[in-house]
Amino acid sequence: MATGRIYQSLSGFFDVHADGKTYRTRARGNFRKHGIKPIVGDMVTFENDYILDVLKRKNALVRPPLANIDQAVVVTAATEAEFSINLLDRQLVGLGINNIKAIIYFTKTDLLSPDRLQFIQQLAADYQQIGYNVICPTGDDNQAAIDQLKATFKDAVTVFMGQTGAGKSTLLNHILPSLHLATGEISQALNRGRHTTRTVTLIPLAGGLVADTPGFSSYDTFDIDYRTVKNYFPEFVSHANECKFRECLHVNEPGCKIKAMVSDGEILNSRYDDYLQLFNMIKNRKPVYNKKK
Ligand SMILES: Nc1nc2c(ncn2[C@@H]2O[C@H](COP(=O)(O)OP(=O)(O)OP(=O)(O)O)[C@@H](O)[C@H]2O)c(=O)[nH]1
Ligand SMILES: [Zn+2]
CATH class of the missing domain: 2.40.50.140 (Nucleic acid-binding proteins)
Known part of the structure; x- marks a missing residue:
């Protein structure tokens, strides 16, 4: 055996x-x-x-089916029209719930104005500080970023995720030129008929395994107790023992260290807002009763 x-x-x-x-x-x-x-x-x-x-199984994604994922490259377009910090935070929480480590990879940084690039670089530093691995290519320095990304593949199973048009196929083609994935409009056209038969192959690369399919849908159902949402915000977790109440949800409780840190600018406002949004969404969600089989 x-x-x-x-x-x-x-x-x-x-x-x-x-x-x-x-x-x-x-x-x-x-x-x-x-x-x-x-x-x-x-x-x-x-x-x-x-x-x-x-x-x-440690975890599994449904479409296409893949088990035991260690990490996901969250491919994120940095352009003003495409980037959403709220979406990024939701993706990070979704990955956390599934016990998948997140690597944030910014694309399209070549299209940014100097101001915008500075904004994205600050954001990258902030998320790095929170504990995420963030890779942000600058100017013509794409190869350095790709090498940095490849170095994370060792001993792990890696998938590529992200919004449509974020640049997942383009990035995978750089990393695995033999794939010849269709990008842009062609990719859009092919996408339409491909849900049912699409399977995924794990390809050995840089000492790990990489899924050759860029189209993992992230889950929009957060199947957790609303009281545990706070556990998926690493910067809250590391200070939660400084709240007055041990079970503090960082919402209305007095003596909340997390709220104090938001006021002091030590925790990003946007992170706290996105926390509250998810907290309320999950708390107010109508229960779904499954029919008895
Ligand atoms: N300027 C620039 N364009 C990029 C970059 N990455 C991707 N693009 C372009 O963005 C468009 C979408 O890229 P794709 O790689 O097809 O995006 P995708 O995430 O695979 O999209 P779906 O297949 O729809 O999920 C294409 O026209 C790419 O050429 C980048 O770093 N810079
Ligand atoms: Zn608190």
Whole structure:
């Protein structure tokens, strides 16, 4: 029996990397009975080219299906018309909930005015300070940024996420020129018919594995208790023990260190506003009752 990771799935076969070799395996019939369907990214045990067991997943994304993701490159267009700090914060919280480390990568910095570039660089420094890994190419210095990004791939499974048009395919093509992903308008046109059949392959790169598909939809459902939203704002977590109340939600409580830090400019107003927005959205969300099966 051997243990390995599924890196590709094609018409009923699962290609597995184990001990530096690759194996073409199949799932046994009884997998279907138990409702376990192996997907790319899964760690599996196998013998004689048959998968015996799927090991417990750390997390999984649905479209396209991929398990055990360590980190996501949040591809973010820095231009004024496209950038939204609110969207960025929501993406970061979504990743936090799924236990996926975020790497923020700014694109289109070549289009920025000097003022705008300075604004984005300050923002990059602020998010770096919070604890995120932020990569912000400047001018013609694209290669340095890409090298910096590649250095984060070691020993990790990495996916690319971001808004439509943010530059995910362009960036992946730079990193993996053999992919030849369609970009811009062509990509838009192809996108329309591709939801159903699209699968993902994990490609070995810079000591890690990178998903070759740029179109991961981030989840807009935040399936958590509203009282835990604060846990996904790292700069709140590191000072929460300085609030007067141990269970402080940093909303209306007296003696709240987080609110004091917002007033003092030590925590970004926009981060606190986005926290309150998510907090209220999740608190006021109508419960969804699933029909009994
Ligand atoms: N000037 C400039 N243009 C860029 C940059 N990155 C991407 N673009 C352009 O932005 C457009 C969209 O880029 P894509 O790579 O297709 O974006 P995407 O995120 O893959 O988009 P979807 O496939 O719709 O999800 C294309 O016309 C790219 O040429 C950049 O760093 N600078
Ligand atoms: Zn507080």
